């Protein structure tokens with residue numbers, strides 16, 4: 001890095017300051033502009049009309065951006081939140097601040113990939129018209145394993161999870177976390193005053209082509225709905241940001257000592273302890289999977305190493321598996337016939353779907369889970385498997401209705417994990433057992449034997 005380098009970090013689902021490859025790489029630069037871009041897709045609707053970012057995730061995202069801003073300020077920088085297309089916003093900022101380098105995290109979704117290719121084209125056009133080129137650097141920050149350490153090319157990635165797991169366990173490599181310096185280069189000039197050109201205020205226009213908001217929006221501005229009140233029945237309420245993520249990890253692993261018995265409790269339905277609840281922070285990147293991994297290893301050294309400690313890493317491998325699978329299969333992840341190209345006679349019955357969505361199917365176990373997600377933005381993994389199976393196998397509804405509803409509602413929505421798990425659960429994905437079906441009554445007997453979970457969410461049973 002030289003003193004004439006002027007960098008921009010484009011934050012996406014890497015909203016943290018610890019173990020951040022780009023923040024670790026930019027020390028010594030003349031300036032650093034930290035930008036989170038809210039693209040139109042995030043604010044729009046899905047194919048079947050669900051809001052892409054529902055109020056639970058909107059609130060979580062806003063808290064996350066606020067905390068990232070605080071963390072960057074503590075290091076002499078700050079976060080700018082901009083609304084617009086990355087391919088409009090970034091070139092505009094490059095021209096304005098004469099930037100030399102752009103950093104961004106590699107992401108698995110197809111829309112995310114399109115954003116990068118459109119930005120690359122736009123920067124190419126900019127360099128042709130100005131004669132100055134901008135270097136682009138992708139970094140890997142979402143997965144536990146680095147893509148360069150996989151023992152296969154992505155195109156040859158094993159289709160079945162067990163084969164994937166065995167292959168990566170054979171050459172097991174988790175890279176060490178990278179350090180973020182306590183002091184970062186300052187933003188270029190005084191961005192609040194538009195680098196001397198004039199004050200930049202909320203909703204102001206940068207240049208002629210880009211409409212941007214410099215500031216963190218409210219839940220209402222993002223979703224046109226008010227922020228949800230926490231439901232008193234929710235055993236866990238997420239707060240966005242890396243501080244809250246680390247506190248959760250500390251409490252769950254060390255204070256509650258819950259990791260010790262995770263393998264036995266992980267199929268639970270009620271309460272905060274049966275699983276880590278780290279998913280929402282992992283999804284936006286507020287906690288690095290390598291941070292979680294290092295804590296698990298420390299716990300193994302200092303307390304106990306058992307099946308449960310292995311199982312948490314095993315679940316993080318599922319997460320990596322779906323991430324790499326999404327990269328490999330691209331648009332097939334979202335196709336009705338899924339990665340396996342299976343043609344099924346899916347129904348499109350909006351009334352039946354609405355009964356499922358609102359928890360009025362008549363099956364207590366399914367309904368309790370659907371009421372939980374509607375009230376909290378969360379559902380256990382056991383619940384998710386059951387309601388997905390019910391929608392696709394019992395109701396035979398187009399699985400994408402369910403996946404899109406989850407996308408809208410889940411506080412921990414992650415493109416690869418959501419669509420990967422949905423395609424897996426409904427038989428169009430990579431499950432080697434193609435006919436897997438969950439009998440909700442038997443599942444309820446096994447996982448909710450005294451009915452306390454169902455009574456918590458179904459007022460009519462109390």
Ligand SMILES: Cc1cc2nc3c(=O)[nH]c(=O)nc-3n(C[C@H](O)[C@H](O)[C@H](O)COP(=O)(O)OP(=O)(O)OC[C@H]3O[C@@H](n4cnc5c(N)ncnc54)[C@H](O)[C@@H]3O)c2cc1C
Pocket residue numbers: 266275276277278279280282283312315316318319322379380381382384385388406410412413414415417418419421422425
């Ligand atoms: C239909 C369906 C949709 C899902 N959608 C999402 C989603 O959008 N986002 C999401 O993060 N998870 C999703 N999952 C996976 C899983 O249900 C959640 O990760 C988990 O319930 C989150 O709770 P936790 O953090 O307490 O998990 P824990 O049991 O504590 O697991 C630890 C971590 O491992 C990862 N993990 C665990 N199980 C899975 C899995 N099956 N697939 C991928 N990663 C996993 C998560 O990052 C999780 O935080 C989905 C599962 C199903 C069946």
